[in-house]
Amino acid sequence: MLLETLFGSKNRERxxxxxxxxxxxxxxxxxxxxxxDYYPIYNQLAKLEAGGVIVSRKxxxxxxxxxxxxxxxxxxxxxxxxxxxxxxxxxxQEQLIRNRRRPRRRGKPE
Amino acid sequence: xKPIQEMNQAELxxxxxxxxxxxxxxxxxxxxxxxxxxxDGKYVSKDIDLVNAQFVERHRIESAMQEIGFIPVxxxxxxxxxxxxxxxxxxxxxxxxxxxxxxxEIMMETGILRTLSPTDCVKDRLSHYFHWGDxxxxxxxxxxxxxxxxxxxxxxxxxxxEGKGDAYEEIKEDIE
Numbered sequence: 660m661l662l663e664t665l666f667g668s669k670n671r672e673r674x675x676x677x678x679x680x681x682x683x684x685x686x687x688x689x690x691x692x693x694x695x696d697y698y699p700i701y702n703q704l705a706k707l708e709a710g711g712v713i714v715s716r717k718x719x720x721x722x723x724x725x726x727x728x729x730x731x732x733x734x735x736x737x738x739x740x741x742x743x744x745x746x747x748x749x750x751x752q753e754q755l756i757r758n759r760r761r762p763r764r765r766g767k768p769e
Numbered sequence: 770x771k772p773i774q775e776m777n778q779a780e781l782x783x784x785x786x787x788x789x790x791x792x793x794x795x796x797x798x799x800x801x802x803x804x805x806x807x808x809d810g811k812y813v814s815k816d817i818d819l820v821n822a823q824f825v826e827r828h829r830i831e832s833a834m835q836e837i838g839f840i841p842v843x844x845x846x847x848x849x850x851x852x853x854x855x856x857x858x859x860x861x862x863x864x865x866x867x868x869x870x871x872x873x874e875i876m877m878e879t880g881i882l883r884t885l886s887p888t889d890c891v892k893d894r895l896s897h898y899f900h901w902g903d904x905x906x907x908x909x910x911x912x913x914x915x916x917x918x919x920x921x922x923x924x925x926x927x928x929x930x931e932g933k934g935d936a937y938e939e940i941k942e943d944i945e
Contacts, residue, residue: 729864733866
């Protein structure tokens with residue numbers, strides 16, 4: 660993967676790219692998207708949260724994660740992730756972006 | 770030395786900082802506890818957030834804290850003689866994308882307390898209000914602003930850098 664060398668973990672890259680594309684997500688959903696195991700994804704989410712990169716909130720019984728808007732390097736990290744995402748295979752980009760929850764201006768293609 | 774059970778929050782924070790400093794671990798008080806200091810006790814937080822701004826390994830902090838009787842409980846520390854909870858959030862010491870450059874030092878009976886300036890404390894509280902809509906944090910920012918000289922021009926510019934210039938304009942009459 661593109662950023663695995665930098666991040667030191669394939670799953671960490673997967674999570675950050677997922678959040679970049681969709682703004683938020685929960686462990687089981689992210690694991691299902693990448694067709695991988697739940698616990699390695701959950702562990703990486705916990706590490707990213709402990710480091711202040713992401714934050715979580717409870718929605719019912721689900722813990723939903725998103726970028727921490729107070730993280731000092733957020734703008735730089737998201738710029739890096741956006742560029743990395745643009746280098747991903749088109750089909751993966753489409754799958755990630757298809758369900759992106761970020762509000763989109765009316766008239767913009769989905 | 771004053772016993773831990775008799776220390777107020779700021780004294781306990783200073784005591785812990787002094788102990789860690791002797792082991793070359795520098796941490797800075799941030800979060801709600803700073804409001805307690807700058808609001809003359811009108812606000813009381815149960816948490817002491819000591820930002821690990823120099824990225825010291827967790828095991829070094831743990832062993833230093835255990836020397837003074839603190840027990841690790843998950844990500845925070847508790848002491849049998851205190852109801853205060855101490856956490857060491859990972860650095861950098863920042864207010865959004867801005868690095869904190871001014872650290873205030875306050876002499877306490879239990880040691881030197883290193884903490885945010887009143888202006889940075891206001892920014893820290895406003896950051897919670899801007900990003901999470903936390904009304905309590907807005908109240909805390911107002912408490913600090915009412916008790917201290919704040920560089921509001923700096924706060925306004927910071928709000929703009931955070932993309933929250935409009936949000937600041939909406940509350941500035943209440944706070945300035």
